Amino acid sequence: MRYRKLAQPPNINVFNYQGGDYVMGHGSSDFWINVPDAPAQAALTRMYLFLGDWFLDTSDGTPWNTQVLGHYTRNTRDPAIQSRILGTQGVKAILVYSSNVARDTRAFTVNAEIDTIYGAISIPTSPANISSLIPVNVMIPTISGIVQVGQTLVATDGMWTNIR
Numbered sequence: 001m002r003y004r005k006l007a008q009p010p011n012i013n014v015f016n017y018q019g020g021d022y023v024m025g026h027g028s029s030d031f032w033i034n035v036p037d038a039p040a041q042a043a044l045t046r047m048y049l050f051l052g053d054w055f056l057d058t059s060d061g062t063p064w065n066t067q068v069l070g071h072y073t074r075n076t077r078d079p080a081i082q083s084r085i086l087g088t089q090g091v092k093a094i095l096v097y098s099s100n101v102a103r104d105t106r107a108f109t110v111n112a113e114i115d116t117i118y119g120a121i122s123i124p125t126s127p128a129n130i131s132s133l134i135p136v137n138v139m140i141p142t143i144s145g146i147v148q149v150g151q152t153l154v155a156t157d158g159m160w161t162n163i164r
Contacts, residue, residue, distance in 0.1 A: 048062070
């Protein structure tokens with residue numbers, strides 16, 4: 001397996017991705033070739049892809065908004081993440097998996113060690129800050145007009161923060 005390296009190790013917040021450009025200009029040293037790092041980086045970047053964000057296949061991606069973060073996701077968050085890891089080329093099994101939701105900081109952390117076709121490796125992850133994902137209403141939209149058939153209501157946009 002040949003996988004192009006990222007410029008910076010992705011110890012990043014998934015919702016505030018900094019760096020991670022492809023490494024280029026150094027020949028074959030720009031690639032993970034037949035080492036555990038290749039499937040580990042592939043699994044990590046697959047986790048970071050939001051469902052629907054890839055224009056060539058909007059059915060691909062991690063269902064962060066519907067199955068991982070937010071209310072009522074206790075029973076779906078771990079299977080969703082594990083499914084993304086196990087669906088990665090070169091990954092044979094998850095050896096160790098744990099996740100933690102820190103309600104006070106609104107962070108979701110995943111720790112995983114995987115068995116790849118080249119050996120075992122840990123997937124480096126960092127907390128996903130849930131508060132940066134949830135839109136916050138700063139100014140409430142207003143709706144005015146007469147509610148009648150044939151009449152048009154007028155609404156203001158209001159003001160929101162944390163819009164992706």
